[in-house]
Amino acid sequence: MNGCAHCLHMHRQDAIKLGETDDRLLLLDAWCESALYTERERAALAWAEALTRISETHAPDAVYEEARKAFSEDELVALSIGVATINAWNRLAIGFRLQHPADRMRAAA
Numbered sequence: 001m002n003g004c005a006h007c008l009h010m011h012r013q014d015a016i017k018l019g020e021t022d023d024r025l026l027l028l029d030a031w032c033e034s035a036l037y038t039e040r041e042r043a044a045l046a047w048a049e050a051l052t053r054i055s056e057t058h059a060p061d062a063v064y065e066e067a068r069k070a071f072s073e074d075e076l077v078a079l080s081i082g083v084a085t086i087n088a089w090n091r092l093a094i095g096f097r098l099q100h101p102a103d104r105m106r107a108a109a
Helices: 005-017 022-026 028-033 039-052 061-070 073-095 101-108
Strands: none
Touching: 005 022, 005 073, 022 028, 028 039, 039 061, 039 073, 061 073
16 A cells, blocks of 8 residues: 555565465455455455545545444554554655665665
8 A cells, every 4th residue: 555665575474474375465455356355354454545545535434434343442443553553664664765675686786
């Protein structure tokens, strides 16, 4: 969502180690169109997108209600803090020009 190659690389590696599949990772940008994600995951992804794009979306009531149905209050708070934290790290990584490891190796060659 935030377009940070460094972060995408890092989180992909972590997800693979935790057993995530390539198919689900590759289709993440098209989660709305894919049946590979559970209703709970879809609610989390919709909420993450709404918060990430808050200036555009204003966190729509329908998205909020779906998230409230899928998560307890504590879970929704934790998810929201996670989204905010990742957004902050993305902004720092992009702002400070962190590069994907392949780009760093190419630049060093």
